[in-house]
Amino acid sequence: MNYLPKSLATGFVLALFASSAVFAATHPVTGETLAEDQTFTYSLLDEFTSVDPQIVEDVSGADIVRDLFEGLMNQDADGNLVPGVATGYSTNDAKDVYTFTLRDNAMWSDGNPVTAHDFVYAWRRLADPATASPYSWFAEIMALENVGDVMSGDAAPETLGVTALDNHTLEVRLTSSLPYFAAMTTHSSTFPSPEWIVRTSGNDWTKPENIVSNGAYVLTEHIPNERSVRERNPMYWNNDDTILEKVVALVINDENVDFTRYLANELDKGTVPSGQYIRLKQDYPDEATSFPRLCNYYMTFNLSDSGPEAFKDVRVRQALAHAIDRSVITEKILQAGQINAFTFTPGATAGFEVPPVAFGQMSQDEREAKAKELLAEAGYGADNPLSFEYIYNTSEGHKKIAIAAQQMWKEVLGAQVTLANQEWKTFLKTRGAQGFELARGAWCGDYNEASTFLDLLTSPSGYNDGKFSNAEVDALMLDARTMDDASSNYTRVEEILANEMPVIPIYHYAGVFMLKTDVKGWPYNNVEQNVYSRNLYKVAK
Known part of the structure; x- marks a missing residue:
């Protein structure tokens, strides 16, 4: 049975409308006038654990990884599966073999093409005990063929049930039927990693001066426990439809300080201090949100x-x-x-x-x-x-x-x-x-x-x-x-x-958070809150 995500057609329509949304000064679909400054700044309670797809283990880190890297499938504003690096997939009747077809225009930020081999490397890396991934167990619940033996060290990572049939075709073999397997590929631990950079830079490969990524943004600055900055990746296959130029994450441990800085317009998205939502919803009805x-x-x-x-x-x-x-x-x-x-x-x-x-x-x-x-x-x-x-x-x-x-x-x-x-x-x-x-x-x-x-x-x-x-x-x-x-x-x-x-x-x-009214595109109906900054934009005030 072949599956094409329901919003695939929508992506084609958007592509027809968009040349470069930013230079047009209006949103290519809604017609809204865009703000000149397309910088989105938000707060984090804690420093994230990593931006390595196979190492990150916290929500705030995964949010950043979702901007820097792109997996096989993404989600739309309602949580439905939409194409990522893969344009679609097919599965057998037993739903224990999945075949993903990769787009031929996906590129890494250094200009190398994104291929099925990059996913094979990443998934082997996730399961390999030498990586010591805190999320290696995710490979096990994905039911990948031979994953248990690989994780225990009794089998080589090369025996994992994932194969690049060619540069643009990825075959995944499971030990049992898993009807929701494709949905699992939206998780950050399944995103590709650039083997040539990981091998040459080791644990430092995710530093801004070394990192190579395939998502809509690249990491340009990271000061631990203070701030990180990601900026548009011109090599991203759908860069023309990306509107936000820069995303800044500030680590603010105190929720009251966070809110003060939000009111001072230092943040576009900020924290609602505990117990203050009802009051803030009354005072800022268009900014305080809960869902x-x-x-x-x-x-x-x-x-x-x-x-x-x-x-x-x-x-x-x-x-x-x-x-x-x-x-x-x-x-x-x-x-x-x-x-x-x-x-x-x-x-x-x-x-x-x-x-x-x-x-x-x-x-x-x-x-x-x-x-x-x-x-x-x-x-x-x-x-x-x-x-x-x-x-x-x-x-x-x-x-x-x-x-x-x-x-x-x-x-x-x-x-x-x-x-x-x-x-x-x-x-x-x-x-x-x-x-x-x-x-x-x-x-x-x-x-x-x-x-x-x-x-x-x-x-x-x-x-x-x-x-x-x-x-x-x-x-x-x-x-x-x-x-x-x-x-x-x-x-x-x-x-x-x-x-x-x-x-x-x-x-x-x-x-629950505060969000400035000029920020549009937030996926409130996505209960997983898999947010992609490339789908956000700021309108002129």
């Missing part, structure tokens, strides 16, 4: 051997989860449309119906009563109070949530909880090395299907930082890969999670 996002906010228990003995008792984990009043967090602290969470998977996920797990059906009074009962059964009380440390990455919003939870645990359970915050990269290392007791967690879907969340809590997952392991969950998620409708498996997994409570779901995200 559903494909992300969750949770707390993860360290269930590894290094974790506290108390958390190995499921009653303790359940008690802590029951004691949190999520409405206080969403309605009193955040106040921006976030949804109370009792499941790990957000309701915004395509094809997912939130199951009515038992503790989510209780009133808060009932949950708190149950929490006290559970903790007493586990042997904790006034004479033997539960004590532990909760860590989170530095942010005023995370701090407010941590303090609220600390107070709830103390008032309901008499628990003695200490709080600690860490800088983002330190936090990731601490969590990844199981150097914590209870830690903040959050996940934004890598693709729009429930497995992008639930695979996170399987035994092999590279981001299962709490080291939860349940044989039934592992089997259900493995079986789900080959099912036409895996909803019953996903429901059962959520029920197991609600009983075993390896994580405490807190809320499901809303996209």
Whole structure:
């Protein structure tokens, strides 16, 4: 069966209208008068982990990588698949062999052509244990042929199920049927890498003076923990339809400072300080925005051997989860449309119906009563109070949530909880090395299907930082890969999670930020928020 993305025709129409949108001074489709300065400046809470497609592991870094590099497929403003480097793809009836046809005018920023071999190199690099990619597990859930043996070092990367049939044809062989495989190629870890630069520059290949990329922008400046700049790539195959000339990301750790700088017009997109959305929506109705996002906010228990003995008792984990009043967090602290969470998977996920797990059906009074009962059964009380440390990455919003939870645990359970915050990269290392007791967690879907969340809590997952392991969950998620409708498996997994409570779901995200009215093209209907700066533009004020 052949698949051509539904907006392929739209791309051809836009190409007919566009010569160079910037020089025309009007938008080629809408006719809006464009601003002279096409620079978009926005804020980041933390320094991103990397701009190497196979190394980046955070959302803000992936947003930058999406500008610098282009994968096989992209998404449109509604989250639908559209052509990237690939113009389309076909698959066999079993959906375990995918063949992508690559465009012949895709170029790297140094003038070299982008070929199927660049994707083969990148995907082998992702799975190769020598790369030590924190996202190598993504290659495994892509079900690439022989990926397990490659990742374990028992087979050479050359045996991975991806082959360049010629410069413009990429064949991918899977170990099982995966109907949503093409959607997974919008993820940054699957983007191509320039082998000749990686080999000559080593770990320094992503520095502005060395980097070669194939996306709409190139990295021209990077001052860690301060700013990064990306500018238009004249070699990009669709450069004529790109309008923004420059994108600047500023690292601002304080949300109040962030907002002040937004009001001073130093930022085109800025942060809504925690608890201020309602007021700001009234004061700036056309700038403050909130919409559903494909992300969750949770707390993860360290269930590894290094974790506290108390958390190995499921009653303790359940008690802590029951004691949190999520409405206080969403309605009193955040106040921006976030949804109370009792499941790990957000309701915004395509094809997912939130199951009515038992503790989510209780009133808060009932949950708190149950929490006290559970903790007493586990042997904790006034004479033997539960004590532990909760860590989170530095942010005023995370701090407010941590303090609220600390107070709830103390008032309901008499628990003695200490709080600690860490800088983002330190936090990731601490969590990844199981150097914590209870830690903040959050996940934004890598693709729009429930497995992008639930695979996170399987035994092999590279981001299962709490080291939860349940044989039934592992089997259900493995079986789900080959099912036409895996909803019953996903429901059962959520029920197991609600009983075993390896994580405490807190809320499901809303996209909340400030955006200047002269910035157009933001994809509000894309719940994954895969934003491509080349689709944004600024109109004259």
